[in-house]
Amino acid sequence: MPATQKDIAQKIGVSQRLVSYALNGQAGVSDAMRQRILQTADALGYVPNRMARALVTGRTHQIALCLQRLTSTFAHEVTQHFVKIVMDSPYQLMTVNSMGPVHQGGISGVDGAIFFGSVPPDAVTHFPVVEILNDTRGFHAGEPIRHDAIILIFEDASRAAMKHLLEQQMRRIAFVSIPCLMELYEPRYRAYGTLMAAAGLPVEKIVIESRDLLIRDCVHQTLEKYFSEHGFPDALFCSNDDIAIGAYRVLRRMGRRIPHETAVLGCDDIEESKDHVPALTSIQFPCEAICRCAWEMLTARIENPALPPRTKSFKGRLVVRESTTRKRIASLVNLKN
Amino acid sequence: MPATQKDIAQKIGVSQRLVSYALNGQAGVSDAMRQRILQTADALGYVPNRMARALVTGRTHQIALCLQRLTSTFAHEVTQHFVKIVMDSPYQLMTVNSMGPVHQGGISGVDGAIFFGSVPPDAVTHFPVVEILNDTRGFHAGEPIRHDAIILIFEDASRAAMKHLLEQQMRRIAFVSIPCLMELYEPRYRAYGTLMAAAGLPVEKIVIESRDLLIRDCVHQTLEKYFSEHGFPDALFCSNDDIAIGAYRVLRRMGRRIPHETAVLGCDDIEESKDHVPALTSIQFPCEAICRCAWEMLTARIENPALPPRTKSFKGRLVVRESTTRKRIASLVNLKN
């Protein structure tokens, strides 16, 4: 229905080639002719057909952002950063749930993809990919690095988090997480397990099953039931901030004070965490820098597929706020964050 | 680089047509042959080229979600709903900042688009569009409805919000908003202005200029400066929840109690609003139902472009929570929300 280059060419009485060259700003067209073509294109409401162009150039100028759990607020922040980055680029962003279409025959029609989380092994990809992964400390060491990768190192910050809790005499510390983050290779869970064992304390796991997308509601249900059956831990080590903030509501409803009765610690340090009372202690990554780095890696590889594989690491950092600080003094240092 | 239908056809020694028919599950291929083709496709790692298919069918199976201010948490919730909806459909979702590419020559290569906010007049679209708009109460009545539309009616709820504040003897009520929501045709601002005038109270506007994407930081800066220069209003009518929650932090930092010294009221009722202390009073819309309705309108029109234009309205509803309730009793009714 929209006008094509052929329509423009016919209207003026020139060849389609000339129209294409004029529209794309290539040499080989006289200035007068270029003007005329541009005006006619405008008059006809010409919009280039991206599909046709993509078919011949092999480039769609679309990038897939593949998120494993689109449900999380952190995923939202990541998306925002990419949307912002993409706005200044010639690319468009396609948001894909990597649990979804990838498993239904692969993604196609993109110049590259950024996977937040590991690339599913059955995702046949014929395009450059950057993975943003957690540090699994050699757990998957046998597997070759198939893609450019950004590694998020949770190890040190997680250990620091546990030490911080243990130092304040918290004994009953529960790890609260969705199932996929409660594996042995998961750095947060490892740090938790290791330090609990070292302190001679028993592990306590609270699993949040979230089939649908509203994770906070799942947290409410699960924790309410758990606390009434098992009582309250001294501290909750939550695998992300959404879970932590979900826990806030439950604790508050059940009349439990944070942090003095139950401390809460999250991961990802989403924007919102600072706005809650008490402000949430969390593990922070330079999210924007990570996104920009991933973008740079991806576009560099699209330009030059022969580049050697690259890996870059980012270290998480424990940001102590009020939600885990029982001594008022100790918290003042970080309150500004 | 990926295998094509031609590759499969050559490998087996049949025509490309047969491969296409087999792959698409169309009649006209013997079962044995279909099996063989499917297996070969699998072995070769065949992924259909969406561009080529789109070029001939005219369908890309991509839908653009165009958001005006990608910055808002509400936009995130809308996106989540669409991602969820799209997962169960044959479509993919492209997230577009309608301030962006639309102004750079139009969107192309999508089967349709959902605009959250009005479609820019210079966005030449050759595909079905659904607009999700605020009720401007006939302000743009002269303009024909160009697209299927969903109208969000803020009018009643905004008036209810103002009455709620005024009933509690709040006199100095400020309207806090980004500039584009502080126009005369904007229903929230209209209700605010009308009821303030009726009560014989002066209008007080606080404009949040947010050039970049981190709106809450802008709120912090603007309000901190404003309050120290002009003192504190009795209540803040914020045009969205992000602004309201941003205001929380400033008020808290400056030692101002919510709601007893300054009440705060938001719009959109994002998930997070319930988790803050005090819980935020806000204007709620059935967000998921709205998204599903938009989706249904769009897909129906894609199937049948000749359909008469449709319009559907949704009414906002004031959800009173603690952030505006000075009398403890009165709030109990709604606290469950």
Next chain:
DNA sequence: CTGAAAGCGCTTACAG
């Protein structure tokens, strides 16, 4: 400086 033509990977009438 310009025209006529091939081809990207598909779908789909059109013949056999």
Next chain:
DNA sequence: CTGAAAGCGCTTACAG
């Protein structure tokens, strides 16, 4: 049931 072919709207060598 199957093959040979046209064509979707572009880009880009290839001749003039």
